[in-house]
Amino acid sequence: MSELAALPTWRDEEWRYADFTALEALAPEEFGKWKEIGLAPGETRAKCLVLDGSGPELHRVRLTVGEGARAELFAVNAGGDYTRLEVEVRLAKGAHFQFGGVTIGGGEATREFVTRTVHAEPEATSDQVVRAVHWGTATGNFLGRIDVARGAQQTDAAQDFKGLLLERGASANAKPELEIFADDVKCAHGAAIGQMDEMARYYMAARGIPPEVARKLLVRAFIADAFVALEDEAEQEKLLSAALDALGDVA
């Protein structure tokens, strides 16, 4: 089946915050490309991604997670232009999907994570934590759809989004979307958007910490939640520093 025909438009829910001007720069075949990854029953696999290119980027991943398997995906989205990571996950019985994402950056770019998690069978769990840190007129988005199939009882799905806007003009969008066709499930989602805690910054200054160091410490603390579930501390550190490198150009 060709997916070439299905070019997105702003009417498509999962594309509603996309930057279509930037998308025009992409070749039409990009839209049909999916990276397919399958996890065998009982398998555990973790993947870390840093997206920090300068042009528009579209990454689409399809994960099929076998019974009792555990898929972990952690990503820093610090692209210089429109950058989108889209993940479709299908969870078999008792499988787990862990997602940790950080969108960070200034300028005018839109950076987004779009996930669709299908709890196809009972007892699967998913946990998604996304943090967005933006300045300039940049935008960070998290569109998270969760489908709980008929009969997928004891599903436990969670989504947690927080945005930190460092300057007036920056924005963040969170759009949870839940479709539930089973009655014994837990699906939690939360979203909050705020500013830098000025009192915390002053407290740090009062102890001798210069403003740029204070900002880095506070942003680090804010985004760290997204990578807490990543066991490999060296990888965790790599993702955090990749994200904090992007902070360098804040006014």
Added chain:
Amino acid sequence: MLQINNLHATVGGTPILNGLSLAVNAGEVHAIMGPNGAGKSTLAYVLGGRPGYEVTGGSVNFEGQDLLALEPHERAAAGLFLGFQYPVEIPGVSNVQFLREALNAQRKARGEEPLSGGDFLKLAREKAGLLRLDMEMLKRPVNVGFSGGEKKRAEMVQMGILDPQFTVLDETDSGLDIDALRIVGEGINTIMRRPDKGVLLITHYQRLLDYVRPDFVHVLSKGRIVKSGGPELALQLEEQGYEAVAA
């Protein structure tokens, strides 16, 4: 050490300090007492350079420098410590990380070598012991989940680690039970009662002064010092109230 001359300051356009003058020499402990709204906390924040506290007149000289020309973090590096009435919670940043960054930033600003992780922990353990604060608490995020008393003791541990030349303690005694008050008082004495250091204690009550005996007591009212005296003035205030003494 610290000379405040005819200081005027506003908060949100409202004048709070109205010509405050005060000089603290090295080796001295001064207490500032006064009723609610007299400008005590404003004085602390103005000295600490908190944004929103605008100086509209006067000057503050600290160790030969124009204190008001320095950024808040530069004031700390110059040797000024501000003890907060309400210590701030910083989720996600541990006390150890926070204080090591702070100490090494101050050392860097003074042209000194940074302290290694091991040496820092040794120092932190010593100061935590002085204030009888469990070292485990220093591994937790800054002030998060600390009781009122623990926050104040943690502040004194911070002061011990940063080892300032001068400290302004804004109602460090509030929220403390009797035992904690004694521990904090002894901590202040051990860390700051030195011939080369100065202390400005801001307090509502006489009780902290039982432990940290001031050399001078000043009464602040309507943004200026209306009366100064020795330790006996604090006792007189406690007996007769601010209205009678400041009138």
